[in-house]
Amino acid sequence: MAATEKFLGKLVRTWPALPYMALGAWLASVYIANSGTAWLSDSEMDGGNLSSLFIYAALAAGAAMLLATFAVPKVRLWVTRPATAVGAGALAALGNALIIAIGPYYLTPVLPHVVIMGCFICGGVLFGVGIGALALRCGQLYGALPPRQVILYAAFSQLVVALSFFIVVGSPAWAPVPGGPSLVGILSFVGMPLLAGVLAALSRYSDRQADPADYAPSRSALPRSFWKLLAVVFVFSCIVSSVYASVVYASPVDTTLNGSRLVMLLRMVLALALVAVAVGTEGDKLNFGKVYSVVMVASVALVACLPLVSVLHTVLAQIVSLATVVFELFLWCTLAFIVYQRRISPVIVFGYGFGAYLLATGIGWLFGVRVVGSLFQAVGEPFAYMIMALVVLACAFIIFSEREFDRLFAPEEEGAPTLDDLLKQDLAVEGADGAAGEPVHKGRFGAAIEELSERYQLSPRETDVLRCLAMGYNSSTTASKLHISWNTVRTHTRNIYGKLGVHSHQELIGVVDEATAGE
Numbered sequence: 001m002a003a004t005e006k007f008l009g010k011l012v013r014t015w016p017a018l019p020y021m022a023l024g025a026w027l028a029s030v031y032i033a034n035s036g037t038a039w040l041s042d043s044e045m046d047g048g049n050l051s052s053l054f055i056y057a058a059l060a061a062g063a064a065m066l067l068a069t070f071a072v073p074k075v076r077l078w079v080t081r082p083a084t085a086v087g088a089g090a091l092a093a094l095g096n097a098l099i100i101a102i103g104p105y106y107l108t109p110v111l112p113h114v115v116i117m118g119c120f121i122c123g124g125v126l127f128g129v130g131i132g133a134l135a136l137r138c139g140q141l142y143g144a145l146p147p148r149q150v151i152l153y154a155a156f157s158q159l160v161v162a163l164s165f166f167i168v169v170g171s172p173a174w175a176p177v178p179g180g181p182s183l184v185g186i187l188s189f190v191g192m193p194l195l196a197g198v199l200a201a202l203s204r205y206s207d208r209q210a211d212p213a214d215y216a217p218s219r220s221a222l223p224r225s226f227w228k229l230l231a232v233v234f235v236f237s238c239i240v241s242s243v244y245a246s247v248v249y250a251s252p253v254d255t256t257l258n259g260s261r262l263v264m265l266l267r268m269v270l271a272l273a274l275v276a277v278a279v280g281t282e283g284d285k286l287n288f289g290k291v292y293s294v295v296m297v298a299s300v301a302l303v304a305c306l307p308l309v310s311v312l313h314t315v316l317a318q319i320v321s322l323a324t325v326v327f328e329l330f331l332w333c334t335l336a337f338i339v340y341q342r343r344i345s346p347v348i349v350f351g352y353g354f355g356a357y358l359l360a361t362g363i364g365w366l367f368g369v370r371v372v373g374s375l376f377q378a379v380g381e382p383f384a385y386m387i388m389a390l391v392v393l394a395c396a397f398i399i400f401s402e403r404e405f406d407r408l409f410a411p412e413e414e415g416a417p418t419l420d421d422l423l424k425q426d427l428a429v430e431g432a433d434g435a436a437g438e439p440v441h442k443g444r445f446g447a448a449i450e451e452l453s454e455r456y457q458l459s460p461r462e463t464d465v466l467r468c469l470a471m472g473y474n475s476s477t478t479a480s481k482l483h484i485s486w487n488t489v490r491t492h493t494r495n496i497y498g499k500l501g502v503h504s505h506q507e508l509i510g511v512v513d514e515a516t517a518g519e
Contacts, residue, residue, distance in 0.1 A: 012205035019203035020145075020153040022085070023138045023332075024160025025196035029092065030131060031161055032192060033057065035260040036253055037169055038185035039096070043104045047248040047256055053099065053124050054245075055365045060128025061135065062359025068136060069351040072217045075136070076347045082201035085137045089197020092130025096190045098123035105177040130193055132358070137200045139350030142332070143215075143339030146483060147422045148278050150336045154329060155274035162268040164192065169261065215345040219352070222344060225400070225408035230356050232400040233331060236299070237360035238367065239388045240324050243303055245368030247317035259318035266322050270329075288337075288419070289405040291330055296396035299323045304389035331357055334408075337419060341409060343487035417476050417486045445470075448515035456499040465492040469505060470512040 012018055032038045036050045044050075068075045078084055101107050102119045111119075142150050171184035181189070248256050302320050335353040339346045375384050409419035449470065453463040461484075468478040475493065479486045502508045 009205045022200035024157030028161045028164035029192035038189035042179045056124030057128035058362030060125040061132035064129045064132035065351045065355030085200035086197045088133035089194040092193035095123040095126025105180040140346040142336040143346040152278040155271045158271035162264045228400040232395045234360040235395045238364040241361045241364030242368035245365040246372040289402040300389045300393045
């Protein structure tokens with residue numbers, strides 16, 4: 001056991017991004033399930049079962065994340081535990097194993113139809129609750145990262161999704177039972193959520209640990225713009241997913257799988273572009289407000305054009321699906337930025353933000369499968385699509401515009417960094433013994449800082465902050481040099497003031513000067 005712990009610790013220190021690839025494994029488990037390639041058999045003629053699984057899982061995941069916001073103090077501690085991440089992955093894997101077991105070539109011939117349907121629903125719900133808990137854990141991990149690192153790791157996660165999908169699709173089609181899902185498909189369908197849980201649990205060996213006590217546990221800390229964003233997320237997800245679901249439900253499984261391949265190829269291009277942007281450009285070129293506007297305009301245009309090009313109807317539906325992928329990535333990064341900048345509990349931010357997204361996606365699929373067809377017959381397909389496009393347009397530019405996005409990250413206190421300031425920070429990773437780029441000072445000044453740290457029992461990070469403040473740096477500069485958030489600097493500063501018995505920056509410098517002169 002000790003040897004395993006030592007090996008895992010070395011592995012994470014060698015590859016610090018490894019725990020954050022839990023997001024990639026989590027997304028891969030979702031998209032492998034949604035494509036149907038890993039668990040559907042040759043008896044499937046349309047997307048009926050595919051749609052049902054997605055609806056049950058999305059509704060369960062969204063409901064679990066939203067319910068978590070009503071017990072934040074307990075959930076935020078519970079989510080931090082490595083055993084919770086592994087348990088959530090195991091729960092999702094159990095649900096998927098149940099879905100495989102009741103397939104047409106396994107338990108279906110020996111069990112009544114009502115039992116089979118009950119097991120199918122139970123499997124979908126278990127899968128959904130598991131991925132909901134994993135999403136909260138991944139949100140906690142990403143909320144502790146500086147914005148540009150969030151973008152970089154999120155891009156790597158997209159590559160993990162695409163590579164996992166193509167490995168499953170391109171693997172040998174040998175199946176334990178002729179006509180059933182392939183062995184590789186079964187292993188990926190059951191094992192991928194468990195892998196996500198294990199990767200998330202590896203964060204215990206990471207130097208960048210998020211302390212739940214550093215985050216505000218109250219939803220009142222959320223700005224008004226956040227709730228407007230939530231309204232847009234809900235409406236956009238409902239409408240776009242209903243459009244895509246109506247096509248998937250009526251299309252042959254092979255058509256859906258071919259469309260998924262196209263989306264995955266474009267997903268890889270998107271991920272590589274994001275990596276290049278995060279690594280090779282300055283922060284002032286990362287305008288997420290513009291990304292939001294572009295995604296919304298493109299989605300509106302695609303939805304409005306669907307009934308006009310019936311020949312390319314399925315292809316355009318897949319492009320709508322790609323727009324959803326971009327929006328999902330935009331939303332994930334935005335929520336992580338909010339946690340990092342405002343130090344609000346990730347259980348609250350991701351519970352509401354991503355929980356609403358998943359719940360709305362499930363409702364949208366249900367609407368697309370059960371209602372859209374009747375709506376088309378009642379008012380006509382072109383008119384129905386036009387109404388949907390106008391609703392998305394109204395939400396995108398009236399309820400939550402690009403200007404509202406800027407307000408979402410407007411600093412609440414003078415001197416606090418804006419999102420643009422945070423995006424300009426480099427990609428240096430905080431180390432175990434201090435931040436990269438941390439100024440090292442020896443001699444009487446350094447000895448005075450160490451003496452004050454020992455006398456007043458300052459933590460290692462408080463000592464780092466004290467050193468920067470004593471050199472005359474303000475909170476923003478200190479945050480940049482130590483690669484931590486401005487709010488974290490302010491928290492440490494308050495603690496230092498209390499321990500040293502000072503009330504201002506000037507008094508603190510005076511104490512350090514006295515200690516230096518006394519050396």
